[in-house]
């Protein structure tokens with residue numbers, strides 16, 4: 001019974017890793033770009049929301065404000081990493097520079113939050129701390145359950161959007177061949193920011209769900225989650241949405257099980273051990289294609 | 298005149314790839330541009346499409362100045378290119394490739410037009426849900442042309458469409474070009490297959506190192522020595 005309980009919490013934290021992993025995998029699949037600002041977007045959502053509640057904003061509005069800030073920050077990153085490189089050097093994806101500048105943005109955002117909101121860990125005034133329901137002996141937190149369902153629903157919606165809609169086709173065609181997409185009349189400079197809006201929304205909503213459910217937040221809250229999301233993404237297969245889903249859930253489960261059996265100190269070893277093992281036996285990840293890079297959707 | 302370019306230039310840094318080219322295509326015409334590798338044929342088409350930076354004294358399409366229009370706007374106004382090497386989206390399905398061709402269209406005839414493509418090319422119809430990477434070279438060229446047709450072009454520019462096709466497929470390709478032209482499509486055709494291109498076109502230009510060194514009817518071009526020299530000289 002205790003194991004089953006652990007399974008449930010593993011899936012729930014896994015749902016958050018899934019969203020962050022999808023944010024990573026989308027920019028890699030579309031733009032061949034490992035966007036290091038994603039942890040900061042995750043953190044901004046939570047910390048800005050908390051900051052807003054301290055000045056008297058209603059918690060729900062504060063959460064929305066957090067997600068909006070993350071999305072806006074993501075667009076700033078697009079403007080000054082990806083688009084800048086593209087305009088200057090023709091093709092941003094061939095350069096490591098966007099990666100380095102996105103790392104710069106990560107550090108700047110984290111330190112801005114440190115300076116403005118302080119370094120103490122904070123507690124978001126969660127409105128539903130004790131909303132559990134009991135299934136036999138199992139305790140299921142309703143907010144966590146809602147979060148898991150919401151996370152999976154959003155990712156599912158995203159994959160449908162990519163597959164079926166006009167914008168989705170335009171995104172996939174840019175991912176494969178931006179020059180040919182231009183010949184179809186797609187404005188690359190208009191469509192690429194959509195990837196960053198999606199990234200900001202995914203990381204921001206994940207940050208919001210984390211803040212609501214796990215309450216303990218600080219300026220570096222994104223780093224740990226993002227590291228696990230990256231592990232999940234690689235385990236599932238780079239640049240593949242279904243891989244990110246499977247990988248995120250696997251990492252969540254591994255984490256909770258490791259804590260259960262071996263204690264909290266050791267938790268990173270099984271996760272990264274699993275990652276290295278999978279890279280050894282199946283370098284493309286569980287669901288990945290053999291080639292890594294552009295054109296995966 | 299449907300398309301008119303006057304003193305068109307393309308420069309890549311110090312490389313002056315297209316030099317003072319003046320060219321025109323009339324409604325209903327098939328015009329061909331010939332020249333050796335590196336003569337500047339693709340650069341010329343890209344300049345007309347708006348995907349390569351160019352300067353020109355005048356660039357008019359359907360009577361309007363398009364020199365400051367983006368490539369997207371030129372596509373919308375009916376100037377559509379089938380690029381060198383086909384450039385179909387191999388990770389998209391055949392059907393999605395065709396839908397991408399109609400990306401700029403807002404009308405409700407797209408589905409009907411796609412059915413028309415499938416009637417014309419049963420091979421594409423059979424593979425509509427498969428990724429375009431499974432197509433043979435000939436089928437890929439048919440898809441590239443069909444994709445361009447779905448944009449409802451007034452003038453279609455084709456960049457070396459016969460490259461890599463077997464002689465039978467080359468014949469079919471040129472038959473298709475003639476058929477499309479008979480249905481009212483104007484065509485600007487870049488080719489290395491001089492023989493076939495001159496058989497099909499009503500006028501032609503010969504490019505050498507970025508310059509137009511000869512122009513005229515197929516008979517005039519065949520009679521002059523510039524055509525051969527262009528290939529021997531720079532090839």
Ligand SMILES: Nc1ncnc2c1ncn2[C@@H]1O[C@H](COP(=O)(O)OP(=O)(O)OP(=O)(O)O)[C@@H](O)[C@H]1O
Pocket residue numbers: 309312314332333334335336337338339340341381
């Ligand atoms: N993007 C580019 N950057 C720099 N130089 C270029 C670029 N594209 C073409 N060139 C140069 O411009 C010149 C003309 O090239 P272009 O591709 O237009 O020739 P082409 O006639 O189409 O040749 P081919 O028959 O081989 O396709 C060449 O010297 C080429 O090296």
Ligand SMILES: [Mg+2]
Pocket residue numbers: 338339340381456
């Ligand atoms: Mg060429």
